[in-house]
Amino acid sequence: xxxxxxxxxxxxxxxxxxxIAQENTLFEHFLKGKNVTDISSxxxxxxxxxxxxxxxxxxxxxxxxxxxxxxxxxxxxxFFYCISSSDRYVWAGSTDGLFILDKRxxxxxxxxxxxxxxxxxxxxSLAYDKYANVLWIGRFKFLSAFNISSRRFSDYDLxxxxxxxxxxxxxxxxxxxxxxxxxxxxxxxKYNKRFDIENSLGRQFYNNSHNYFNNDKxxxxxxxxxxxxxxxWIGLDEFLTRENPEYNIGxxxxxxxxxxxxxFDITDGLAANGIYSLEVTGKYIWxxxxxxxxxxxxxxxxxxxxxxxxxxxxxxxxxxSLDSDVHKLFFDGKFLWFGTSDGVxxxxxxxxxxxxx
Numbered sequence: 001x002x003x004x005x006x007x008x009x010x011x012x013x014x015x016x017x018x019x020i021a022q023e024n025t026l027f028e029h030f031l032k033g034k035n036v037t038d039i040s041s042x043x044x045x046x047x048x049x050x051x052x053x054x055x056x057x058x059x060x061x062x063x064x065x066x067x068x069x070x071x072x073x074x075x076x077x078x079f080f081y082c083i084s085s086s087d088r089y090v091w092a093g094s095t096d097g098l099f100i101l102d103k104r105x106x107x108x109x110x111x112x113x114x115x116x117x118x119x120x121x122x123x124x125s126l127a128y129d130k131y132a133n134v135l136w137i138g139r140f141k142f143l144s145a146f147n148i149s150s151r152r153f154s155d156y157d158l159x160x161x162x163x164x165x166x167x168x169x170x171x172x173x174x175x176x177x178x179x180x181x182x183x184x185x186x187x188x189x190k191y192n193k194r195f196d197i198e199n200s201l202g203r204q205f206y207n208n209s210h211n212y213f214n215n216d217k218x219x220x221x222x223x224x225x226x227x228x229x230x231x232x233w234i235g236l237d238e239f240l241t242r243e244n245p246e247y248n249i250g251x252x253x254x255x256x257x258x259x260x261x262x263x264f265d266i267t268d269g270l271a272a273n274g275i276y277s278l279e280v281t282g283k284y285i286w287x288x289x290x291x292x293x294x295x296x297x298x299x300x301x302x303x304x305x306x307x308x309x310x311x312x313x314x315x316x317x318x319x320x321s322l323d324s325d326v327h328k329l330f331f332d333g334k335f336l337w338f339g340t341s342d343g344v345x346x347x348x349x350x351x352x353x354x355x356x357x
Contacts, residue, residue, distance in 0.1 A: 025319060025321035025322075026319075026347055026348070026351070027319070027321055027322050027338075027345045027346065027347055028345065028346050028347075028348075029321075029343060029344070029345050030058070030065065030343055030344045030345070030346075031048065031050075031053075031056060031065065031343035031344050032342060032343045033342060033343060034048075034050045034052075034053045034056070034342075034343050034344075035050055035051040035052055035053070035341050035342075036048055036049070036050055036051075036327060036328065036339035036340055036341070036343060036344055037049045037050060037051050037080060037081055037082065037083075037327055037328065037339065038080070038081070038082045038083045038327070038328050038339060039083070039328050039330040039337050039339045039344070040083045040084050040085045040090075040128075040330070041085065041330070041332045042085040042086060042087055042090070043087070044059070044060060044061070045057050045058060045059050045060060045085075046058040046060070046330075046332065046337065047083050047085050047090055048083070048339065048344055049080035049081065049082060049083035049092055049093075050078075050080060051079055051080065051081075052078050052079055053067070053069055053078060054067055054068050054069025054070070054071075054072070054075050054077070054078045054080070055067070055068040055069070055075065055080060055083065055090070055092055055101075056068075056344075058344075068101070068108065074108070075099070075108050076108070076110070077094055077096065077099060077110075079094055079095065080092045080093065080094050080099070081093045081094060081095065081122070081123060081124060082123060082124065082125055082126045083126065084126035084127060084128045084135065085128065086128050086130070086135075086148070088102070088103060088104065088148075089101060089102060089103065089135075089148070090103065091126050091128075091135055091137075091146075092126075093123025093124065093125070093126050093137070094122075094123060095121070095122045095123075096110075096112070096121055097110050097111055097112040097113065097121045097123065098110065098111040098112075098113075098123050098126075098137060099111075111153070113139065113142070113144060113153075113155065115141075115142055115155045116139065116140075116141040116142050117141075119140050119141065120139045120140055120141040120142055121139070121140075122139065122140040123137060123138070123139055124138050124139065124140060124169060124170055124171075125137075125138030125169055125170060125171050125172045125183075126138070126172065127172035127173060127174055127180070128174075129174045129180065130174075131174070131176075131177040131193075132193065133147070133148045133149050134146065134147055134148065135148065136172045136174075136180060136182075138169030138170065138171070138172050138182065139169060140168055140169075141167055141168060142155050142156065142157060142158075142167060142169075143155070143156045143158055143167075143169050143182060144156070145197075156197055156198065158182065158184070158189055158203075160187075160189075160205045161205075163186050163207075165184060165185035165186035165221075166184050166185075166186045166187060166189075166205065166207075167184065168184050168185045168186075169182055169183070169184055170183045170184055170185060170221060170222050170223065170237070171183030171222050171223055171224050171225060173224075173225035173227070175225075175227050175232070176227075177193075178192060178193055178194065179191065179192060179193070180193065181225050181232070183221075183222025183223070183224075183225065183234075184221075184222060185219070185221045185222075186207055186219065186220060186221070187205055187206050187207030187208070187212075187220045187222070188205070188206040188207075188220075188222055188234070189203050189204070189205055190203065190204045190205075190206065191203050206220075207220055208220050211259065211261075212261065213253060213261055213263075214261045214263060216249075216263070217246065218246050218247065218248060218249040219247055219248050220236065220248075221236060221237040221239065221248045222234060222235070222236060222237070223235045223236060223237050223274075223275045223276060223277070224275060224276070224277050224278045225278065226278035226279060226280045226285055227280065228280060228309060230256060230257065231254050231255060231256055231257065231309070232254075232255045232257060233252060233253070233254055233255075233278055233280075233285050233309075234252065234253040234254075234255060235252055235275030235276075235277070235278045235287065236248065236249075236250045236251055236252070236253070236273075236275055237250060237274060237275070238250030238272070238273045238274030238275075238290070238291070238292040238299075239292055240292055240294050241294070242294065245294070249265075249273060250265070250272075250273030250274045250275060250292075251263050251264060251265040251270075251273050251275070252264040252265070252270070252275060252278070252285075252287060252307075254309075254312075262312075264307065264312070264314065268312075268314055269305070269313075269314035269315070269316070270287070270289060270305050270314060270316075271289050271291075271302040271303055271305065271316050272289040272290055272291040272302035273289075273291070274289060274290035274291060274292050274299060274302075275287055275288070275289060275290075276288040276289065276290055276301075276326060276327050276328070277326065277327065277328045277329040278329065279329035279330065279331050279336065280309075280331070281331050281336060281349060283308060283309055283310055284306050284307065284308060284309065285306070285307040285309050286304060286305070286306055286307075286329050286336065287304065287305045287306075287307065287329075288301070288303070288304050288326035288327065288328070288329055288338070289301070289302040289303060289304070289305060290302055290325070300325070301323070301324045301325025301326060301327075301340075301341065302324060303316055303317060303318070303322075303324045303326070304316070304317045304322070304326055304329070304338070305317070322338065322340075322345055323338075323340035323341060323342040323343075323345070325340055325341040325342070326338050326339065326340050327339050327340065327341070331349075334348065334349065334350050335347065335348055335349065336349055
């Protein structure tokens with residue numbers, strides 16, 4: 001037992017030393033020069049949304065990339081914010097509505113939403129719920145659901161206590177077969193699917209009151225979720241103004257699903273407080289970071305942190321071969337994919353040199 005422990009510690013230290021000072025990188029790099037916004041998988045392919053270059057598909061079987069875009073004359077739009085997929089469909093969110101690929105017909109259609117006006121056709125988050133066969137659609141205003149079996153769209157107003165930003169959906173994540181979490185610009189809705197979503201008994205709202213988020217004074221704008229059995233990890237946006245330098249202060253919260261909230265930020269070892277994306281692999285939480293520039297009002301990528309969820313130890317990946325502006329982390333069971341402002345990278349976590357994440 002002791003020998004196995006020593007081996008595990010040695011391999012872990014070797015892995016981090018390789019990531020910190022890398023000559024022969026462990027990362028593969030694809031789609032160089034493309035600004036990647038989101039990544040999804042249907043089990044057979046990786047689907048990549050970009051800002052300006054359409055949608056890319058990577059086939060696991062053929063190990064080849066194909067593109068849907070105006071330049072290929074097979075898609076009428078090039079700018080996408082998010083993407084999700086099932087065995088039959090791919091959905092991509094834009095500022096001009098929802099684009100839907102029927103993979104059997106290999107053709108795209110577009111869905112626009114009337115409720116809320118044009119701004120509500122900005123699709124900010126998508127999540128396919130395989131348990132209910134429903135696509136959850138987070139819009140700038142309102143939440144929508146597409147019941148794939150009935151082919152029916154439904155719209156929902158999640159405004160809570162008169163706070164309009166509680167109806168501005170920024171992140172959606174399916175948590176097992178019974179829960180869905182909806183992140184907004186002012187907190188989180190936890191939805192229990194045993195109830196109708198319009199039934200208040202089925203939803204609980206978490207903001208910076210009632211001891212949620214430790215009663216921190218900053219606004220709570222959610223960027224992403226990651227789940228483990230005992231905890232929900234919540235990434236927050238950083239957005240500051242000269243008048244209010246603590247408006248959205250970012251950071252990561254570890255919520256024990258009951259009443260304990262633990263915050264991680266630059267004082268704990270993160271390189272920045274803005275959180276683009278979170279992902280879980282084994283005993284680790286991966287977090288891609290950014291810093292919000294108060295003067296230029298822009299976000300600047302600050303790399304990727306790894307958090308040991310058992311010890312809460314934080315380490316930064318300082319591998320110059322990986323672009324520092326990582327918008328999306330996605331684990332497909334073998335590869336960890338990094339969607340960046342300079343294309344897609346992946347890391348094979350089954351590599352015998354790397355410990356089991």
